[in-house]
Amino acid sequence: MAARRGRERDAEAELNLPPGFRFHPTDEELVAHYLCARAAGRAAPVPIIAEVDLYRYDPWELPERALFGRREWYFFTPRDRKYPNGSRPNRAAGTGYWKATGADKPVVHGGRTAGIKKALVFYHGKPPRGVKTEWIMHEYRLADAGTAAKKAGTLRLDDWVLCRLYNKKNEWEKMQSKKEEDTAVAMVAPSRSQSWGETRTPESEIDNDPFPELDSLPAFKDDDMVLLPKEEAQDDDWLMGMSLDDLQGLSSLLQGDDLYASSMLAPPPVAAAKTEPCGAPFF
Numbered sequence: 001m002a003a004r005r006g007r008e009r010d011a012e013a014e015l016n017l018p019p020g021f022r023f024h025p026t027d028e029e030l031v032a033h034y035l036c037a038r039a040a041g042r043a044a045p046v047p048i049i050a051e052v053d054l055y056r057y058d059p060w061e062l063p064e065r066a067l068f069g070r071r072e073w074y075f076f077t078p079r080d081r082k083y084p085n086g087s088r089p090n091r092a093a094g095t096g097y098w099k100a101t102g103a104d105k106p107v108v109h110g111g112r113t114a115g116i117k118k119a120l121v122f123y124h125g126k127p128p129r130g131v132k133t134e135w136i137m138h139e140y141r142l143a144d145a146g147t148a149a150k151k152a153g154t155l156r157l158d159d160w161v162l163c164r165l166y167n168k169k170n171e172w173e174k175m176q177s178k179k180e181e182d183t184a185v186a187m188v189a190p191s192r193s194q195s196w197g198e199t200r201t202p203e204s205e206i207d208n209d210p211f212p213e214l215d216s217l218p219a220f221k222d223d224d225m226v227l228l229p230k231e232e233a234q235d236d237d238w239l240m241g242m243s244l245d246d247l248q249g250l251s252s253l254l255q256g257d258d259l260y261a262s263s264m265l266a267p268p269p270v271a272a273a274k275t276e277p278c279g280a281p282f283f
Contacts, residue, residue: 031115058094
């Protein structure tokens with residue numbers, strides 16, 4: 001794909017094509033201005049048609065060898081005979097063969113038949129069990145080109161014919177667009193993973209101990225534990241050493257609004273002695 005794009009850019013730079021240029025000539029223009037010029041050894045109006053031995057390749061391999069085109073591709077190619085003494089062309093190509101369809105159509109220029117147009121379909125496999133594909137080719141040959149070539153006594157039937165190649169359903173273009181999208185995604189993915197890897201801290205530098213300062217503390221044994229005497233531990237409990245009278249005096253010093261503290265420091269009420277029904281105290 002990159003090589004094809006490079007060839008397209010070279011052709012466009014050489015031709016200095018205007019914006020929006022489309023190469024879509026008529027049958028008469030192809031025969032009269034391109035095929036006749038190439039067969040006579042003259043330069044074409046623009047060198048935009050590649051010279052390729054078309055029958056060495058499968059049709060889906062040819063767009064990459066074209067100089068220009070997105071949905072249609074043009075080539076100059078020689079033709080060989082199928083048999084040394086015959087006039088039938090050899091249609092085997094790549095992993096299949098081209099099969100003619102429909103009748104030949106004359107291409108008229110200047111009031112006379114200058115060329116012949118033939119439509120062909122590519123079949124994948126070997127005849128007669130080939131599988132029909134969507135690749136179509138229009139072949140243009142000169143009307144009187146075969147006579148001189150036949151006298152040479154070689155397998156060459158025509159030195160040059162002009163072919164227009166295209167895919168009926170544009171499957172090749174869709175496939176190439178998908179490849180370009182997949183390539184773009186594949187190029188973006190490594191850059192994202194690389195940027196993520198640069199922001200992450202390497203695992204070798206991560207300290208697995210979340211509290212390394214604990215390792216510096218001295219280790220204690222049960223024998224090293226010192227327990228304070230019970231009396232010393234309770235020195236701060238100053239209420240335990242006060243008598244009931246002291247507590248009552250302290251309660252009288254508190255403010256009236258500190259009801260909670262007063263209730264906490266007030267002595268507990270003395271339960272009344274239980275009496276028997278007869279009025280005598282019961283102990």
